[in-house]
Amino acid sequence: MVLLLAVITALSAAPALAGGAFTMTAACQATAARLPAPEGVGAVRYGRYYLVSWKAVESPEVAGYNVYRSYLPYPLLSSMVKVNPRPVRGTSFLDTTLTDYWRIQYYWVAAVDCGNRLGALGGPATVNPLLPDCTPPEPPRNLEAGALEVGVSLTWEASNREPDFAGYHVYLEDECGRPARLTCQPVKGGFFYSTRGGAGSFFQVRSVDTSGNLSSPVRAQAVTLPEEVLDFPDPAANQDERVVYKGLWVNEHYRPEEGLDLLEGDMVTSVYPLDGGECDPPSVKVTFQGRSVKLVAARFWQCGWCEIFLDGRSVGRINLSSDEPLSRCTLYATYCLPPGTHTLKVVNLGIPGNPEMPFDVVNVDYLVIR
Known part of the structure; x- marks a missing residue:
């Protein structure tokens, strides 16, 4: 009864206009005299958050804005909760504090000056009781699908900025154009490597938010990426930086x-140096641009062990020794590199491949880069 009486008292204290609308109280009018009310106050739901936006107040005295939330549809400051911890410099604010999703609520915005004095309240922007979020995020842009020797590398512009954005799902179309999802969880960035599909396959990428809403798909057909064969140059006359x-x-x-x-x-x-001195072990490092790389070398009985590093991280040790000479052997290959600059390094470990023979030769023939 006390709560009901307080609400009735507040409603009766606000002067009414024709049609039941309320005017600003005298106290609010006095507070608001310095700065005009922001116009265009609106609130857009993103999952369980609300993005409140408004038009800037054209006054040199504006130092920022305060955002208020209330259960009442008229500007009574005593009934409002300020949701921003400090004055907002821009013209939007994401409210993450709303919890009473089942009640109608209202947002108001007021400009403040450098003395923290409030201007007139602009609004309200109405927030209806929580309903299922059916607003999809914006679709990704500039999807490209590059077919590699094994699999397909997909890239797109990851430009989504929705507050409830969750990531991207990737799909491969079958012969009838029906998409099958390849991602178990949404991909956060703008890159995905698919072991399925190849040149000519069609792929789709869709944005998804935390409510499961999917954007419209963007579609691309995989085309074979150009191949570069890098023959390791003569160390005595190397001009390749x-x-x-x-x-x-x-x-x-x-x-x-x-x-x-x-x-x-x-x-x-x-x-490997015979004296085992303090010098570094022999190594060769290649810097390249690409999405896949394959290292090819020969194997024969005089070979020893090497270690391979990709982008500074060891990816394995390999024994190149073989009783019979073998040509064009793939020592290492990876097809899931994100677009950009990468390094591949081969280090001679000085360990004989055959424990019964004192030979530790390590060789490299060429790289295949896409």
């Missing part, structure tokens, strides 16, 4: 009848 040798590396030539079928008939080999 992308390739950096350290330690002892030499260029060796072989004819096919000698048992090795090499690209351009040569390969670059290294031997």
Whole structure:
């Protein structure tokens, strides 16, 4: 009864206009005399949050804005809750504090000056009881699908800024154009590698929010990315700034009848320092742009162990030793690189591949980059 009486008293204290609307109280009018009310106050729901926006007040005295929430549809400051901890500099504010989703509520906005004096209250923007969120996010843009030797690399512009944005889902179309989702969880960025599909396959990407609303799909057909074959240059005459040798590396030539079928008939080999001094072990590092890389080398009985690093992280140790000479062996390959600059480094570990023989040769023939 006390609460009901208080509400009735508040309603009766507010002067009414024709049709039941309320005017601003005298106390509010006195407070609001300095600055005009912001116009265009609105509230848009994003999941369980509300983005309140308004038009800027054209006055040099404006230092910011306060945002208020109330259960009453008229500007009574004593019934309002200020939802911003400090004056808002811009013309929008995301309210994450609303909890009574089942009640109609109202947002008001007032400009404040440098003395923290309030201007007139603008609004209200009405927030209706919580209903299912059916507003989808904006779709992604500029989808590209590049077919690799294995799989497809997809990129798009990840430009969504909705407060309830969750990520992106990726789909592969079947022969009838029906999409099958490839992502278990939404992808946060603008890159996805699919082991399924190839050149000619059609892919879709859709934005999704925390309520499960999906944007309209964007669609792209996979095209084969151009291939670059990087033949490791002669260390003694290297002019390629992308390739950096350290330690002892030499260029060796072989004819096919000698048992090795090499690209351009040569390969670059290294031997670990015999004295095991303080010098760094032989290594070669290549900086490249691409979404996939494959390292090709020869294997023979004089080879030893090497370690491979991708973007500074070890991806494995490999024994190149083989009783029979083997040409064009894939030592390492990856097809899921995000677009950008990457490095591949091969280090001679100085460990013989055959414990019964004191040989630790490590060689590299060429790289395949897409």
